[in-house]
Amino acid sequence: MTTEPSLKRSLLEVRDLRVHFPVKEGVFSRVNRFCKAVDGVSFSIRPGETFGLVGESGCGKSTLGKAICRLLRPTAGSIEFEGNALQSLSKSGMRPFRRDLQIVFQDPAESLNSRQTVGEILEEPFIIHRLGSEAERRAKVTALLDRVGLAKSSVSKYPFEFSGGQRQRIGIARAIALEPKLLICDEPVSALDVSVQSQILNLLMELQQEMNMSYLFIAHDLSVVRVLSDRVGVMYLGKFVEIADGDELFSNPLHEYTKALMSAIPSTDLDAVRDRVILRGDVPSPIDPPPGCAFARRSPIEVSEEEASQPGDFVEVSPGHWVELHPATVRDYERYITPSR
Amino acid sequence: MSEFPARDEPLLSVRDLVTAFDTDDGQVVAVDGVSFDVEAGKTLGIVGESGCGKSVTAMSLMRLLPQPAGRILGGSARFQGEDLVTASEERMRSIRGAEIGMVFQEPMTALNPVHRIGKQIGEMLLLHEPLSKAEAWQRSIELLKLVGIPAPETRVGEYPHQLSGGMRQRVVIALALACNPKLVIADEPTTALDVTVQAQILDLLRSLQKRLGMSVIMITHDLGVIAEMCDEVVVMYAGRVAERGSVRDIFGNPQHLYTRGLLESIPRLDSPRKQELTTIPGAVPPLSEMPVGARFAPRSSHPEVTAYLESASFREERPVLVEFAPGHWVEDCRYVRAFEGEMTK
Ligand SMILES: Nc1ncnc2c1ncn2[C@@H]1O[C@H](COP(=O)(O)OP(=O)(O)OP(=O)(O)O)[C@@H](O)[C@H]1O
Ligand SMILES: Nc1ncnc2c1ncn2[C@@H]1O[C@H](COP(=O)(O)OP(=O)(O)OP(=O)(O)O)[C@@H](O)[C@H]1O
Ligand SMILES: [Mg+2]
Ligand SMILES: [Mg+2]
Numbered sequence: 001m002t003t004e005p006s007l008k009r010s011l012l013e014v015r016d017l018r019v020h021f022p023v024k025e026g027v028f029s030r031v032n033r034f035c036k037a038v039d040g041v042s043f044s045i046r047p048g049e050t051f052g053l054v055g056e057s058g059c060g061k062s063t064l065g066k067a068i069c070r071l072l073r074p075t076a077g078s079i080e081f082e083g084n085a086l087q088s089l090s091k092s093g094m095r096p097f098r099r100d101l102q103i104v105f106q107d108p109a110e111s112l113n114s115r116q117t118v119g120e121i122l123e124e125p126f127i128i129h130r131l132g133s134e135a136e137r138r139a140k141v142t143a144l145l146d147r148v149g150l151a152k153s154s155v156s157k158y159p160f161e162f163s164g165g166q167r168q169r170i171g172i173a174r175a176i177a178l179e180p181k182l183l184i185c186d187e188p189v190s191a192l193d194v195s196v197q198s199q200i201l202n203l204l205m206e207l208q209q210e211m212n213m214s215y216l217f218i219a220h221d222l223s224v225v226r227v228l229s230d231r232v233g234v235m236y237l238g239k240f241v242e243i244a245d246g247d248e249l250f251s252n253p254l255h256e257y258t259k260a261l262m263s264a265i266p267s268t269d270l271d272a273v274r275d276r277v278i279l280r281g282d283v284p285s286p287i288d289p290p291p292g293c294a295f296a297r298r299s300p301i302e303v304s305e306e307e308a309s310q311p312g313d314f315v316e317v318s319p320g321h322w323v324e325l326h327p328a329t330v331r332d333y334e335r336y337i338t339p340s341r
Numbered sequence: 342m343s344e345f346p347a348r349d350e351p352l353l354s355v356r357d358l359v360t361a362f363d364t365d366d367g368q369v370v371a372v373d374g375v376s377f378d379v380e381a382g383k384t385l386g387i388v389g390e391s392g393c394g395k396s397v398t399a400m401s402l403m404r405l406l407p408q409p410a411g412r413i414l415g416g417s418a419r420f421q422g423e424d425l426v427t428a429s430e431e432r433m434r435s436i437r438g439a440e441i442g443m444v445f446q447e448p449m450t451a452l453n454p455v456h457r458i459g460k461q462i463g464e465m466l467l468l469h470e471p472l473s474k475a476e477a478w479q480r481s482i483e484l485l486k487l488v489g490i491p492a493p494e495t496r497v498g499e500y501p502h503q504l505s506g507g508m509r510q511r512v513v514i515a516l517a518l519a520c521n522p523k524l525v526i527a528d529e530p531t532t533a534l535d536v537t538v539q540a541q542i543l544d545l546l547r548s549l550q551k552r553l554g555m556s557v558i559m560i561t562h563d564l565g566v567i568a569e570m571c572d573e574v575v576v577m578y579a580g581r582v583a584e585r586g587s588v589r590d591i592f593g594n595p596q597h598l599y600t601r602g603l604l605e606s607i608p609r610l611d612s613p614r615k616q617e618l619t620t621i622p623g624a625v626p627p628l629s630e631m632p633v634g635a636r637f638a639p640r641s642s643h644p645e646v647t648a649y650l651e652s653a654s655f656r657e658e659r660p661v662l663v664e665f666a667p668g669h670w671v672e673d674c675r676y677v678r679a680f681e682g683e684m685t686k
Contacts, residue, residue, distance in 0.1 A: 056535040163624060193390035193562065198606040198618040205615060220535065223608040227618065246614055264540040265610060266565030270592050279537050282505045
């Protein structure tokens with residue numbers, strides 16, 4: 001039996017979400033295989049909370065983020081936002097929720113129209129949602145620029161005239177224009193230099209304080225997630241393998257994959273003594289994921305093929321701490337099997 | 342050789358290297374007087390933010406600057422006593438690959454997508470060593486084994502697209518090591534890889550270096566990678582060396598405000614949650630607007646820096662590096678040096 005974490009009073013409730021992409025092989029062949037980018041994900045986000053999402057390239061982080069704000073249609077499962085089911089809404093059905101659900105991308109250049117001035121880019125959300133007079137909108141734009149730390153004179157400039165960090169500020173300004181309740185940040189600082197990265201992270205933390213937004217903060221850098229997040233979910237091959245409160249996860253990681261991720265971060269502490277968890281092989285493809293526990297064949301805990309082909313259970317081992325429990329994923333895993341479950 | 346009477350001559354000794362590009366807006370100097378030494382068997386790290394001139398430094402050493410825009414305007418790079426800056430193009434061709442190996446960020450730039458792995462390594466070997474084709478193929482298999490590729494006998498006959506990103510980078514390392522080079526220049530070799538794969542590749546580089554004894558120039562923007570891999574470190578800012586020293590000097594007792602700023606702005610696994618991160622205010626000036634004086638000064642938090650920014654000295658005088666402690670060099674300008682009352686770690 002698989003139990004999933006559910007929270008009272010949540011802003012967002014995702015249940016058993018799946019996003020499968022058809023794989024086209026050859027020109028005439030029919031689609032009979034699927035890339036299971038997101039394959040049964042459940043979690044929730046509370047109002048004002050930051051949920052950090054980590055995992056390596058291709059594990060399905062962006063796909064999950066896009067499905068939640070319905071830039072993608074999920075294959076199965078449910079997305080509840082303030083009690084409203086979003087999973088099968090049409091484009092126009094989504095319109096009332098757009099204001100409250102915004103996304104910031106890694107590369108703002110991709111999402112900013114290069115032929116619009118910054119002023120036009122920032123005014124657009126107000127026009128789409130028919131908010132305020134022209135003068136009011138202009139005043140809002142000026143206030144936004146000021147809020148994200150850009151000069152007033154930026155209004156008449158184009159995105160390409162800005163540095164990467166400044167473009168990210170423009171992307172953030174547009175996303176927060178209508179004061180969303182949930183901001184999905186998809187690797188917003190991954191392309192930035194460290195000194196610029198810390199400026200943007202500070203900005204995101206300040207904005208959250210002021211506006212009481214919730215964040216789904218996606219990153220592959222655990223240290224960045226550590227700083228921002230209240231709770232953290234670790235994803236592997238389309239599924240969560242561990243979810244816990246940030247402090248708990250970083251002080252008491254249980255899944256061997258989480259440990260491997262943590263121990264792989266190169267440390268600037270010259271005297272750090274480290275126990276590096278080195279994984280075997282490469283991340284398997286989400287097209288034909290291995291049967292059973294997807295991680296078992298890479299884990300430093302070796303198990304028989306028979307055991308590996310059994311799926312793990314996603315269970316709550318201590319309050320709020322969920323982990324994929326399987327002989328190959330958690331050391332002394334019997335310890336965590338409680339008779340009540 | 343008489344220039345270095347006191348100790349063994351380093352394998353590579355770069356002095357006052359200046360490299361510029363012709364652009365539509367005139368000439369821009371991307372590397373402005375960079376000096377460092379690489380000792381035999383040691384790893385030197387070059388660290389700094391995007392655009393500070395790390396890759397241009399590497400390309401200058403290999404004489405692979407984009408032509409005709411890029412040009413070395415001055416300085417020297419003595420490699421085993423021979424100046425790479427003035428060496429003939431023919432000589433450079435035999436140095437590249439054979440005596441100096443290269444690993445770049447994107448493995449696909451170094452690999453030919455239409456040739457089998459074995460053919461590519463074999464060609465590199467045949468270029469520099471008298472081998473038969475069969476011997477070259479055999480050596481390719483050995484090299485793949487050396488870099489930890491499972492089932493090398495099979496992989497040697499495959500094409501790059503059949504390999505994962507991490508395996509491709511291993512192949513590129515095999516290529517770089519094919520002719521037993523004395524020096525390997527690795528420009529962001531793990532930046533495109535996931536952390537767990539990065540850990541594997543860094544482990545590999547370390548163990549190969551131990552076995553083969555080559556020197557490495559490790560270029561990265563990741564201070565963690567520098568701390569784990571390097572003996573000596575060059576911190577670059579806006580085309581110049583801000584600070585240079587042993588890894589202990591740089592991480593344990595950084596003297597330049599830029600080095601400190603970088604170290605303090607990285608989030609760490611033990612950083613407190615939801616607390617403001619340290620930042621370096623401002624941004625790097627564009628190449629076309631580089632001041633002659635201390636380039637970091639406009640971002641300095643020194644209480645009296647404004648007077649310096651308005652002074653003739655900032656407009657006209659280029660600060661030199663001073664030896665703060667033996668082997669530990671820092672830009673000689675008090676406005677960009679750590680000052681009293683500065684945050685301490
Ligand atoms: N539109 C699409 N069509 C087909 N496959 C897709 C599509 N988008 C993503 N995928 C596949 O889904 C999987 C997950 O991709 P996704 O972009 O969500 O990963 P990610 O975790 O965001 O990775 P990264 O860290 O590289 O951004 C990958 O195997 C990817 O190739
Ligand atoms: N072909 C070129 N023409 C003009 N300018 C160039 C050229 N190549 C590089 N530059 C400039 O030289 C400077 C140094 O570039 P370089 O590629 O060495 O930076 P880097 O430190 O390697 O940065 P990154 O971390 O982004 O790789 C940059 O300002 C860049 O714009
Ligand atoms: Mg992504
Ligand atoms: Mg570079």
